[in-house]
Amino acid sequence: MHIPALTPTVRRPLRTPAAWLLAGAAALLLGACGSLPDKPQRATLYDFGPGGLQVNAAAAPAAQRPAITLPEVEVAGRLDGTQLLYRLGYADAQVLHAYGQARWSQPPAQLLRQRLRDSLAQQRTVLNPDEAAGIARSEGRVPDVLRLSLDEFSHYFQSPGQSAGLLRLRATLLRNGAGGDRVVAQRSFTVQRPAPTADAAGGVKALTAASDAAIAEVAQWVAQQDR
Structure with a gap:
């Protein structure tokens, strides 16, 4: 009599409720990873650029014009x-x-002050308020103070x-005198420069050009007030 070979029976382990929960959580986690949003795009930072790269040898030495104090x-x-x-x-x-994805590297007022300081420094010594106070204590003279107020700084669209x-x-x-500070002169400056493109990059180029033009006007105006 032929006796058939016995096939071993493989018993699969029973899944407990905890195992089913773990499997479901893993599936949900894998699905969530596949639907995660992309990393937020970092905003592009702009400034006024490096400025003049060549020294103007014809400019008057800084000592030829009176020093000036330039606050913030x-x-x-x-x-x-x-x-x-x-x-x-x-x-x-x-x-x-x-603009959502474009920012200045510093507030525009700081960028403008630095650019103006560099321009004025070609013909005179430019001081911070604390430096001017030190000169006043040691030498008994007070440099003139140039105060600026920035009222508008925007990319303006006349049409799309x-x-x-x-x-x-x-x-x-x-200017400081016997009776205290007095106003020597005051003037408002409004400057526009066309933007090459109707986007953030074009606005930056236009505002940089407008800033340089305004700074040139301010520097010339200050020179006219020298005593």
């Missing part, structure tokens, strides 16, 4: 931050908008395809 530029509202702002003049010019960098600031020159 005064600014209020949204201009105090690093957002790159624009206005839609053809829609509602009273509303300030901000036409825009400009718009800058508006007010300059006040103060």
